[in-house]
Amino acid sequence: MAKRLFSVLTCLVFLFILGVGGAGAVTDGKIVIGHPACLSGKFAKAGEQATGGIKAIVKWVNEVYGGVSVGGKKLKLEYKYYDCESKKESVTSLLERLITVDKVDFTFAPYSSGLTLAGAPIAEKYGVIYMDHGGASDKIFKQGFTYIVQTIGPGSRYHEGTLDMLHKYAPNDKKLALVYEDSEFARAVMDGAREHAKKLGYEIVYEATYPKGVSDLTPLLSALKAKKPDIIIGGGHFVDGQLFNRQLADLDINPKALSLIAAATLPAFYDALGNLAEGVMGPSHWEYGVTYSEKAAKKAGLEWIGPSQDEFVKLFKEAVGKDIIPDYHAAEAGAAVLALVKGIEKAGSLDQDKVRKALGELKFMSFYGTWDIDETGKQVGHSMVDVQWQNGKRVIVWPEDAATGKLVYPMPTFAEKAKGKKALPK
Amino acid sequence: MKAKKYLPFIPVFVAYLALFLIGETVSGIWQLIAMLAFYCALGQAFNLFMGMTGYVDFGYVAFLGVGTYGMAITISKLYSHGLGFGLIAIGFALAIVMSVLLSLAVGAVALRLRGAYFAIATIGVNEGFRYLIEGAKLWNGSEGIIFSGPLRMAFGRQTATVLTTFAADVFVFIIALAAAFITLVYMRGKVGYALTALREDEDAAKVMGINVTKYKIIAFITSAALAGLLGASAWALKLTYVYPPDVFEITYTVEAIIIVLLGGAGTLLGPIVGGLVYGLSKYLLAIILPGFQLLIFAPVIIFIIVTFPEGLVGFVKLKTRGTWLENYIV
Numbered sequence: 001m002a003k004r005l006f007s008v009l010t011c012l013v014f015l016f017i018l019g020v021g022g023a024g025a026v027t028d029g030k031i032v033i034g035h036p037a038c039l040s041g042k043f044a045k046a047g048e049q050a051t052g053g054i055k056a057i058v059k060w061v062n063e064v065y066g067g068v069s070v071g072g073k074k075l076k077l078e079y080k081y082y083d084c085e086s087k088k089e090s091v092t093s094l095l096e097r098l099i100t101v102d103k104v105d106f107t108f109a110p111y112s113s114g115l116t117l118a119g120a121p122i123a124e125k126y127g128v129i130y131m132d133h134g135g136a137s138d139k140i141f142k143q144g145f146t147y148i149v150q151t152i153g154p155g156s157r158y159h160e161g162t163l164d165m166l167h168k169y170a171p172n173d174k175k176l177a178l179v180y181e182d183s184e185f186a187r188a189v190m191d192g193a194r195e196h197a198k199k200l201g202y203e204i205v206y207e208a209t210y211p212k213g214v215s216d217l218t219p220l221l222s223a224l225k226a227k228k229p230d231i232i233i234g235g236g237h238f239v240d241g242q243l244f245n246r247q248l249a250d251l252d253i254n255p256k257a258l259s260l261i262a263a264a265t266l267p268a269f270y271d272a273l274g275n276l277a278e279g280v281m282g283p284s285h286w287e288y289g290v291t292y293s294e295k296a297a298k299k300a301g302l303e304w305i306g307p308s309q310d311e312f313v314k315l316f317k318e319a320v321g322k323d324i325i326p327d328y329h330a331a332e333a334g335a336a337v338l339a340l341v342k343g344i345e346k347a348g349s350l351d352q353d354k355v356r357k358a359l360g361e362l363k364f365m366s367f368y369g370t371w372d373i374d375e376t377g378k379q380v381g382h383s384m385v386d387v388q389w390q391n392g393k394r395v396i397v398w399p400e401d402a403a404t405g406k407l408v409y410p411m412p413t414f415a416e417k418a419k420g421k422k423a424l425p426k
Numbered sequence: 427m428k429a430k431k432y433l434p435f436i437p438v439f440v441a442y443l444a445l446f447l448i449g450e451t452v453s454g455i456w457q458l459i460a461m462l463a464f465y466c467a468l469g470q471a472f473n474l475f476m477g478m479t480g481y482v483d484f485g486y487v488a489f490l491g492v493g494t495y496g497m498a499i500t501i502s503k504l505y506s507h508g509l510g511f512g513l514i515a516i517g518f519a520l521a522i523v524m525s526v527l528l529s530l531a532v533g534a535v536a537l538r539l540r541g542a543y544f545a546i547a548t549i550g551v552n553e554g555f556r557y558l559i560e561g562a563k564l565w566n567g568s569e570g571i572i573f574s575g576p577l578r579m580a581f582g583r584q585t586a587t588v589l590t591t592f593a594a595d596v597f598v599f600i601i602a603l604a605a606a607f608i609t610l611v612y613m614r615g616k617v618g619y620a621l622t623a624l625r626e627d628e629d630a631a632k633v634m635g636i637n638v639t640k641y642k643i644i645a646f647i648t649s650a651a652l653a654g655l656l657g658a659s660a661w662a663l664k665l666t667y668v669y670p671p672d673v674f675e676i677t678y679t680v681e682a683i684i685i686v687l688l689g690g691a692g693t694l695l696g697p698i699v700g701g702l703v704y705g706l707s708k709y710l711l712a713i714i715l716p717g718f719q720l721l722i723f724a725p726v727i728i729f730i731i732v733t734f735p736e737g738l739v740g741f742v743k744l745k746t747r748g749t750w751l752e753n754y755i756v
């Protein structure tokens with residue numbers, strides 16, 4: 001009995017330490033952001049980027065910007081995070097700990113739509129703002145949550161910019177094919193693309209999905225070939241995107257434009273395909289090299305906040321302690337901090353409802369692009385950037401505010417590319 | 427004499443009650459307690475089959491997965507019918523039906539196999555079922571079901587919040603207790619004797635006239651039904667969404683195995699101790715060393731398993747044999 005009693009007592013002591021010992025994070029004079037980050041598990045890579053991006057911007061706000069002005073005082077930001085291991089059980093318990101024990105002022109969602117949804121009821125329960133920087137599903141915002149605020153563009157908008165651009169460059173090429181992977185995310189992109197294409201007057205000549213982990217797209221692409229589309233958009237992940245491109249070349253299907261989500265924006269895509277990737281496009285939330293600037297903000301009549309892109313990259317490298325270029329996961333998490341700072345300053349208070357209201361009315365530009373949400377908290381201001389491989393380099397071709405080069409349209413045919421022709425603007 | 431059989435339930439009940447009360451009284455740790463209760467319940471339900479038969483089911487998480495779908499389908503389809511709390515009851519019922527059906531299908535094939543062959547056969551179940559849902563576009567396929575909104579429309583904002591952040595966790599406690607109680611009933615009855623015999627030597631048990639397949643199936647179905655309920659409360663009602671890759675995730679099966687082995691396979695108290703040790707140390711390490719906790723966690727697990735090969739409770743059980751405590755620690 002003594003032993004059992006002892007073990008039960010140890011557990012009790014353990015629990016009380018948890019409940020009481022960790023408390024007392026002083027929130028006077030500073031604003032604390034709490035984040036159940038994904039530092040291990042399946043989203044570890046995105047999680048490292050996101051925490052790096054947040055740390056970089058927190059440092060910028062404290063050291064360059066001088067703190068957040070609230071009621072005549074300049075408050076410093078503090079970032080507190082735990083590792084949720086990319087698991088739903090840990091998200092709920094760590095998020096509650098951040099809110100109740102560590103008494104953070106505002107919270108950040110973990111990565112992915114699923115984990116973001118897992119934490120949302122907790123944030124709602126305590127009425128704390130919950131910044132979604134990595135959950136792209138549109139459905140999150142149809143559930144009636146009040147305190148969730150999105151910075152990443154919703155999945156449905158991934159290919160909107162691409163279509164807008166093509167519509168502008170080639171208004172007469174109307175035959176569009178949609179070929180996506182069958183996954184929650186890619187389907188959301190597809191639904192959004194279909195809707196937007198109809199609005200722009202595109203004729204959808206072919207539409208199909210392929211399963212995850214597909215190893216041969218030939219049957220699908222053969223059917224596609226017969227429809228002779230001008231434009232093909234689709235994709236899902238890296239491996240299938242690469243396969244997609246390669247088999248288009250094998251079957252000598254030559255659309256005038258090809259845009260693949262997730263795959264085409266990665267450097268590894270060109271490494272794997274070489275010249276066959278020339279002229280291929282992909283949408284991205286953000287890419288190193290975008291040209292959003294204070295000037296562009298002024299031109300668009302928007303307020304500007306935050307570091308320039310190069311400052312951000314420098315701060316990011318310091319924060320992660322590695323010489324890596326931040327990707328969009330870092331940029332969107334950083335931009336979410338900037339939005340929060342703006343929202344707090346606009347509200348002039350740390351009151352959750354006031355800040356939430358201010359965020360609803362806020363519209364600004366940062367190195368990440370435009371930020372604006374609708375009444376449900378969904379991001380509607382951010383437009384994706386479109387990159388195109390031109391002569392072995394990723395060139396940002398859309399939107400015009402951010403572009404570093406001109407679109408090459410139509411892209412060279414696969415036969416031309418096999419002979420070494422590059423996609424070069426005229 | 428009959429009552430004495432159930433004495434070991436007292437420490438189990440006390441442990442869960444203590445856990446519940448701590449969560450209720452100390453502010454701000456309810457979600458932690460909920461996570462611990464989830465791990466205890468997971469171990470408890472898993473132990474019912476693995477601990478008693480010695481068979482390791484690597485596809486176990488699939489039962490939680492279909493249970494989650496049972497609740498998700500019910501709420502997303504029937505929310506507008508004004509069923510009140512009947513909606514939740516139907517959800518649980520459907521979760522049981524679905525997990526039992528799956529366990530019958532799996533059990534009919536896999537339970538004819540033994541040892542490692544059983545384990546290998548079940549590994550595929552989980553992945554296979556996930557691909558079935560995604561490939562056949564069953565229940566919304568890869569898009570999953572998100573039903574936070576429907577839940578709110580059915581019960582109102584206030585009640586929905588209570589359901590997701592409190593009631594769902596209370597259900598987990600109830601499931602854990604039920605699993606422990608059923609384990610004890612089985613242990614003390616004919617099923618338990620048959621299973622003990624087959625665990626020690628399946629051929630000998632057969633020769634003695636025990637219908638081993640029947641008893642294995644009984645334990646398998648019970649364990650699966652409890653898993654279905656657990657999925658319906660801890661994953662569906664609590665998180666209000668389901669994506670196939672999030673629920674059919676083999677990590678949870680591995681966690682269940684670790685919990686049961688840490689505490690002691692085939693013991694009644696084992697899953698509680700295992701669940702608490704596992705859940706708490708993981709949580710604490712995640713707070714103290716975010717990002718590096720698994721590096722430290724792995725050696726800790728190895729150390730415990732090497733020092734206590736029978737599990738923590740198994741060790742205490744051996745030590746208390748012959749004393750009056752033996753009636754309580756099982």
